[in-house]
Amino acid sequence: MSILKVNNLNAWFGEHRALNNIKLSFDSNKVTALIGPSGCGKSTFIRCLNRLHEETPGASASGQVILQGENIYVAGVDPVRIRRKVGMVFQKPNPFPALSVFDNVVAGLRLAGIGRKSILRDVAEKSLKLAALWDEVKDKLNQPGTSLSGGQQQRLCIARALAVEPPVLLMDEPTSALDPISTAKIEELVLSLKKEITIIIVTHNMQQAARVSDKTAFFLLGELIEFGDTSQIFTVPKEKKTEEYITGKFG
Amino acid sequence: MSPSVPIGDVRSLSSGTLINSTKKATKLIRNFTLKRDVHLADKIFFLGLLFTSFLTVILLASIGLFLYLASEKAIAASGWQIIFRSLWDPVRDVYGVLPVLYGTLVSSLLGVIFAVPLSLGIALFTNELAPKKLATIVGFLVELLAAIPSVVYGLWGIFVLVPLLRGSIQPFLIENLGFLPIFTGPAYGVGMFTSGLILALMITPTISSISREVFRAIPHSQREAALALGATRWEMMRLSVLKSAKAGVFGAIILGLGRALGETMAVTMVIGNRAEIVASLFAPAQTMASVIANEYTEATSEIHLSTLAFVGLLLFMVTFLVNSIAHLIISKITKKHTGTF
Amino acid sequence: MSLNPLGDFTRLHYKRRKATNILFCSLMVVSTLIVVLALGAVFGYVLYKGLPAFNWPFFTSLPKPVGEVGGGMLNAIVGSLIMVSLGGLIGVPWGILTGVYLSEYGRGKFASTVRFSANMLSSVPSIILGLFVYVILVKPMHRFSALSGSLTLAIIMIPTIARITEELLKLVPNHIREAGLALGLPRWKVTLRIVLRGSFSAIITGVMLAVARVSGETAPLLFTALNNQFLQFRLDQPISSLPVQIYTYAISPFDDWNRQAWAGAYALIVFVFLINLITRVIFKPTVKGLN
Numbered sequence: 045m046s047i048l049k050v051n052n053l054n055a056w057f058g059e060h061r062a063l064n065n066i067k068l069s070f071d072s073n074k075v076t077a078l079i080g081p082s083g084c085g086k087s088t089f090i091r092c093l094n095r096l097h098e099e100t101p102g103a104s105a106s107g108q109v110i111l112q113g114e115n116i117y118v119a120g121v122d123p124v125r126i127r128r129k130v131g132m133v134f135q136k137p138n139p140f141p142a143l144s145v146f147d148n149v150v151a152g153l154r155l156a157g158i159g160r161k162s163i164l165r166d167v168a169e170k171s172l173k174l175a176a177l178w179d180e181v182k183d184k185l186n187q188p189g190t191s192l193s194g195g196q197q198q199r200l201c202i203a204r205a206l207a208v209e210p211p212v213l214l215m216d217e218p219t220s221a222l223d224p225i226s227t228a229k230i231e232e233l234v235l236s237l238k239k240e241i242t243i244i245i246v247t248h249n250m251q252q253a254a255r256v257s258d259k260t261a262f263f264l265l266g267e268l269i270e271f272g273d274t275s276q277i278f279t280v281p282k283e284k285k286t287e288e289y290i291t292g293k294f295g
Numbered sequence: 296m297s298p299s300v301p302i303g304d305v306r307s308l309s310s311g312t313l314i315n316s317t318k319k320a321t322k323l324i325r326n327f328t329l330k331r332d333v334h335l336a337d338k339i340f341f342l343g344l345l346f347t348s349f350l351t352v353i354l355l356a357s358i359g360l361f362l363y364l365a366s367e368k369a370i371a372a373s374g375w376q377i378i379f380r381s382l383w384d385p386v387r388d389v390y391g392v393l394p395v396l397y398g399t400l401v402s403s404l405l406g407v408i409f410a411v412p413l414s415l416g417i418a419l420f421t422n423e424l425a426p427k428k429l430a431t432i433v434g435f436l437v438e439l440l441a442a443i444p445s446v447v448y449g450l451w452g453i454f455v456l457v458p459l460l461r462g463s464i465q466p467f468l469i470e471n472l473g474f475l476p477i478f479t480g481p482a483y484g485v486g487m488f489t490s491g492l493i494l495a496l497m498i499t500p501t502i503s504s505i506s507r508e509v510f511r512a513i514p515h516s517q518r519e520a521a522l523a524l525g526a527t528r529w530e531m532m533r534l535s536v537l538k539s540a541k542a543g544v545f546g547a548i549i550l551g552l553g554r555a556l557g558e559t560m561a562v563t564m565v566i567g568n569r570a571e572i573v574a575s576l577f578a579p580a581q582t583m584a585s586v587i588a589n590e591y592t593e594a595t596s597e598i599h600l601s602t603l604a605f606v607g608l609l610l611f612m613v614t615f616l617v618n619s620i621a622h623l624i625i626s627k628i629t630k631k632h633t634g635t636f
Numbered sequence: 637m638s639l640n641p642l643g644d645f646t647r648l649h650y651k652r653r654k655a656t657n658i659l660f661c662s663l664m665v666v667s668t669l670i671v672v673l674a675l676g677a678v679f680g681y682v683l684y685k686g687l688p689a690f691n692w693p694f695f696t697s698l699p700k701p702v703g704e705v706g707g708g709m710l711n712a713i714v715g716s717l718i719m720v721s722l723g724g725l726i727g728v729p730w731g732i733l734t735g736v737y738l739s740e741y742g743r744g745k746f747a748s749t750v751r752f753s754a755n756m757l758s759s760v761p762s763i764i765l766g767l768f769v770y771v772i773l774v775k776p777m778h779r780f781s782a783l784s785g786s787l788t789l790a791i792i793m794i795p796t797i798a799r800i801t802e803e804l805l806k807l808v809p810n811h812i813r814e815a816g817l818a819l820g821l822p823r824w825k826v827t828l829r830i831v832l833r834g835s836f837s838a839i840i841t842g843v844m845l846a847v848a849r850v851s852g853e854t855a856p857l858l859f860t861a862l863n864n865q866f867l868q869f870r871l872d873q874p875i876s877s878l879p880v881q882i883y884t885y886a887i888s889p890f891d892d893w894n895r896q897a898w899a900g901a902y903a904l905i906v907f908v909f910l911i912n913l914i915t916r917v918i919f920k921p922t923v924k925g926l927n
Contacts, residue, residue, distance in 0.1 A: 096818055101743055107865060126336045128820030138811040142834045152819035155829055199816065338823035344737035348750040351734050351794060355753040358760065361771045416667025424664060430884050433668055435916065437916070442908045444852025446879045447901045450886045454894070455687075496674055527657035550759075559760025559855035560883065573782050584763050584855070592859045607767040611760060618759040622752075 047072035048212055048243050050091065053107035055088050055097055062088045066107075069180035070259075071213070073210045075234060075243045077274065079250060081294065085266040086246045090214045093244065094130035095123040112211065131205035132214040136221045137197035137203070144200035146185040148182050148200055149150050150209040150270030167207050169273075174240065176233050195226025202233065206241070213237070215245040219252065250290055262286045359611060366605035372598055373402075377605070383570035383581070387588065390602040392609065394570040398487065398580035399610075403555035405491025406498055411548055413495065414502035421503075422510045423532055434504075441500035452493050457565060465577055468489035469628065480575040482562060485567035488576040493561045498551035505550060509543030509628065510536050524527030546624030553617040557610060559584040582609040658875075679905065686902025689895045694903070699865050701883075705892050709900055710879035711867050716781055718869070719861060719877060720851055722787030728843055732832075735801025740827055742802065765791050766856030775859055782868070782875040785861025788879045789850040796849070800842030804836035805837045841915040848911040852904055853877035878904055 048070040049272060054056060055063035066263045070076050078086040090096040092105050095116060109116045116126045119200065139148045147154070149171050150164045158164065168185070172178040177199040181192065189200055204215060215234070219227040232245055234256045247253050253260055260277040262269045262285075270286045272275060281287045336587070369377065369390070378389025417437060421430040461484030471479045517535040526534060566587055567579020581589075583606050594600045645923055693708045700707030765788050771785045806813040808831050818827035832839070854877075864882060878900055885897035 094818060096814060098812070101816060122334050124337075124820055124822045126820075127818055130818075132814075132818035134815065134818075135812055136811060138809070138815045138817065140812060140830050140834065142810075151816075151830070152821065155816075155821050156827050157818075204815075204819065210820075214818075272882075314735040334822045337680065337823045340827070341741065342870075344733055344741065346804060347730055348737040348747075349735040350730070351798065352750055352753040354794070355757050355760075358768045361768055361827065362764070365767075365771045399705075409723065412663075413667045413671055416664040416673055420664040420668045424661060432673065435912075436672055436675055439909065439912060440671065440791075442848060442912055443678060444854070444904055444908065446852065446854040446882050446886070447682060447905055448678070450897055450901050451681060453886055455677070455681055496678075498672055527653055529660040530653065532660075553759055557759075557763070559761065559763040560879075563855075564883070564886065584761055587763055587767060588855055588858055589849060591770070602768060604771070607764050611764050614759060614764075615756060615759055618756060619752075622755050636730065 045072050046070060048111060049108075049110040050093070050202075051108035051110070053089070053092055053109060054103065055092055055271070056084070056103065057088075057100070057107040058102045062266050063092070064106075066268050068261060068268060070242060070244060072242045073238055073240075074247060074258040075256055076236050076255035076259040076261065078121040078244065078246045078261050078263060079248070079253050079289075080263035081289070082248060086263045087216050087261065088266075090216055090246055093212070093214055094127045094132055096132065098238055110224060115235075126238075127210055128152075129210050130212045130214060131208065132208035133201050133205055133216065133218045135217045137201050138193075138196055139189055139197050139200050141188075143189055144186045145181050145189050145192065145200060147188040149203050149207050151204060151237075156208075168203075171203040171207040172200075174206050174237065175199045175237075176229065177203055193226075194223050195229060197228060198226065199233065200221060202230075206237075210241070212242045212244065215243065217246050217248060220248065222265070227252075250278075257262070262289060264289070307522040314349055319564050326383070331337060350358070352447055359608070359615075362604055362608040362611055365475055367606050368597055368601035371607040373380075373599075377555055377602070378609070381572055383586075385594070388596050388598060391431060392600070392602075392606060393581075394572050395581050395583045395586045396609070397572045397605060398566065398570070399556055399584070401576070401581040402487045402490040402494060402566065402580065402582055403419045403552055405487060405536050406494025406555040407548060407552050408578075409491055409495030410499045410502055414499045414547075415506060415544065417499070417503040417505040418510060419536070422507050423528070423536065426541070434507075437503055440496065441504075444589065445558065445560035448561035449495050449499060452489065453564040457489060457493065460484050460489055477576045480573070480577055483567060485565050485579055486575075486577050487566065487580045490562045490566045490580075490582075491576070493565060494555045494558055497558060497561065498554050501554055502547045502551040505547035505625065506544050508539070509540045509547065512629070513539055542624055546621050546628065548623035549617060553614050553621060556617065557584055557614050563588045569626055583607075583613075640739065643693070643752050662897045675866045680792035681691045682898065682901050682905050685895075685898035685907075686900075689899035689900050691899075694896075698867060699896070700892075701797060702890055702893070703806035707896070709876075709878065709881055709896065709903075711864060712876040712878045712900065713903075714867060714869070715864070715875040716851060716878040717783075718871075718875065719785045719789055719886075720847060722782070722786035722871070723850060724843070724847060726787065727790035727793030727846075728797055730790070731797025731846075732801050734838065736796065736805065736827060736832065738802040740823075742829070754795040757791070758799065762788075762853055762857075763855035763858075764794055764893065766860050769856070769860045777871070777872070780860060780862035780874040781865075782861055783871045784876065785857050786871075788856040788860045789853060790855065792850050792853060793846045793854070795848045797839075797842055800846075801839055802907060804838045804842070805831055807832055844911050844915055852879055852908060854883050858883075 046069045050066055050068045053066040054061065067202055067274065068087060078089065080086050088097060092148060093109060097103050097105050103118070107117060111126065111129060140151060143151060144167055149168045152168060153164060171176060172181060176194060180196060192200060219230050222230065231252060234245065245256065257274045259270040259272065260274040262277065264285055270281060270283045276289060277286065281290065338431065367607060377390065378392045378396065381393040382389055383394050398471060421433050425433065440493060458602040461482050465482035465484070467480050470505045513536055516540065518531055521535045539575055562582055562583035566582060568581055569579040570581040571578070573580070587603050587607055590599070591603050594603060693706060695708060695713060696710055697706070697708040698711050699709065732752065734754060738747060740785050741747065742751065767792070767925045769788045771782050773787060774780055812834070813826055813831060816830045817823065857877050857880050861877060861880070864874045864876045868875045882900040882904070885893040885900065888894065
């Protein structure tokens with residue numbers, strides 16, 4: 045079943061067109077990987093899915109993005125409400141400075157007006173467990189979030205995103221700033237999370253895409269070149285460009 | 296190219312009409328998508344910020360406007376040539392602005408002349424010579440100099456500097472350099488020379504800290520290049536630091552000048568408050584700021600008040616001009632530097 | 637040697653270069669010393685003259701009439717407290733909001749205008765601001781007042797605080813804002829509760845420095861708040877302030893008043909020094925932590 049459908053999506057930075065007529069659909073409880081050389085528009089693409097793209101000065105987008113049957117690119121749609129349903133994890137771990145581990149996880153809830161300590165505690169524990177971080181931080185919930193290691197910080201950010209229970213989670217090269225061990229942990233996490241949530245992950249690492257994803261989309265110069273099952277893309281790509289890219293001829 | 300695409304299904308345009316869309320048309324659509332969907336609370340927040348910022352602009356504009364309105368009587372009575380009249384006589388209710396203009400310019404320029412070598416010396420010392428810890432301490436001390444209230448400088452000036460100058464330094468200068476018209480006349484202690492000294496102390500932090508910032512923005516490789524050529528430390532500073540920092544240092548000096556022009560209390564307390572044009576630097580004088588501080592509360596005649604407001608307007612315009620020049624220079628430089636790094 | 641026919645010349649030249657180097661480097665040391673000594677002279681003399689007069693009655697009693705020895709500056713201390721607090725109440729939020737605008741939305745022509753205005757406002761001589769408030773408030777009210785004094789101090793604070801806020805918020809990396817937005821938080825919450833809160837202690841530093849600065853302002857109070865020999869709490873009445881009282885006493889011909897002026901200067905300088913020290917020791921590390 046498709047939870048998120050993209051039709052004719054275009055994105056610009058000023059006069060520069062970063063995405064060209066993208067058409068793509070994401071199945072629920074699957075992991076979709078977006079691959080392509082840097083600058084191909086894959087990050088821009090997922091930033092359009094939670095309408096974060098338009099927060100960049102000069103950036104704009106048009107087209108259809110249909111989330112659970114609702115087009116999020118029409119008049120009157122509040123981007124804030126959309127972002128609540130579409131969580132996001134960034135390239136570099138970015139816990140809020142000056143907030144503790146606990147406060148970081150519940151930041152979304154608390155700022156949305158949920159203040160009941162018991163609820164917050166439950167949600168924090170659940171999210172941290174989902175993010176496979178609970179055992180490591182349960183004794184230091186009151187320490188600043190920035191005191192954790194890089195890999196832990198990234199899982200903290202995942203927990204923070206999960207705490208508001210979005211049906212879709214976007215991950216923008218979530219392991220590019222991490223060491224191999226932390227990377228492996230995050231990948232494991234992605235596989236276990238897909239029971240709960242639909243994941244769209246941008247990666248520049250093709251092995252990673254092959255390891256974690258069910259579907260793969262290949263982007264080049266703002267265009268979607270090929271989209272299909274991961275096994276098919278990596279073994280018998282239909283497009284010549286895809287083949288060249290995955291065999292390392294460019295990128 | 297693929298066709299440009301309509302914004303949503305509601306406003307669907309057939310893609311055919313947009314295939315030939317010009318840049319303008321796409322822009323239109325994009326602006327349309329962008330401007331619509333803002334969270335309501337965010338809109339209110341933004342408007343609140345916008346309003347406050349707008350008030351800040353209005354504030355500056357209304358300072359100029361109201362000063363102009365308050366000085367209209369003086370301008371109406373004698374026109375703008377009041378600037379060039381050299382008699383300031385509250386007793387006979389006759390006012391010419393030239394003496395206070397002269398006093399302001401001379402005392403401020405003196406301040407700048409004294410302050411520039413000191414400031415550059417400190418900036419070079421802290422940035423190029425001193426070990427980091429010492430540089431931090433000196434930086435803190437110089438910052439403290441800027442934090443001392445003007446009235447405290449004035450107090451110190453009255454009871455320490457003025458007696459010192461009157462008792463020994465001025466008589467010495469008059470005796471030995473008295474052939475110069477600027478060092479003639481009796482040693483009052485108070486006057487433009489004394490004001491210049493105090494102003495120098497007050498603007499040194501400004502000039503030195505901005506110069507230091509400009510020096511800091513110069514890449515290290517430039518210094519190494521000079522040292523690798525066998526330059527001594529001073530030659531390195533001259534070649535790679537001072538040469539490329541020229542414009543920035545100039546901006547810093549102008550900014551210091553701007554501060555000196557408007558400085559009020561310390562100057563009021565040591566300048567002697569006599570609105571006359573005398574060649575000697577030791578003579579008492581009056582500045583634009585000090586004449587307002589001295590006479591505004593005591594002024595009774597309409598024309599006196601209005602003329603003082605006019606002096607205020609003049610001072611506002613002069614400092615505005617000087618400071619905008621300084622900011623223009625400095626912002627240009629910082630922009631250039633952030634561009635190259 | 638034969639390969640270097642200029643040898644003797646360069647050696648001589650080298651000596652001269654070395655001497656020049658020493659000369660200029662010592663000039664730098666000397667100018668630093670001059671300024672540090674001048675600072676010491678001001679501080680030292682204020683300490684030396686002010687300390688003896690700086691006693692309990694200084695804080696607790698009102699000025700005595702000319703000829704009577706003793707008395708204090710209670711009226712001026714209270715007046716300064718009132719005007720600085722009220723000024724802060726107006727100026728701090730105004731300045732912070734302007735700074736937030738500049739840092740979070742500060743692009744385009746209007747923002748440049750705001751930034752330029754803030755810069756220019758901060759370089760307007762404070763006596764001009766006093767004159768301005770006289771025209772818009774004192775004259776219509778037909779009296780000098782604590783309110784006018786406070787407004788003047790507020791205007792002095794606005795640009796300083798706006799610029800500090802802008803600088804500090806710009807240090808907050810953009811991905812922090814994006815993390816907040818991606819959580820589905822509206823921008824105002826992200827700005828106030830995450831961005832601003834994260835730099836809170838640093839902004840407090842800026843506010844304290846601005847407060848220290850206006851606490852010493854004299855010129856703009858001369859014809860807005862004027863002075864008052866008595867204790868005054870009403871906002872629509874003339875009121876004393878520490879700097880104006882120092883000025884009045886400093887230019888008076890009476891020894892005892894001069895003595896009081898030094899005590900006032902001592903109080904003012906200690907206050908300013910403490911704030912500078914506190915902000916440096918306590919708050920600076922958090923500013924660095926932001927980067």
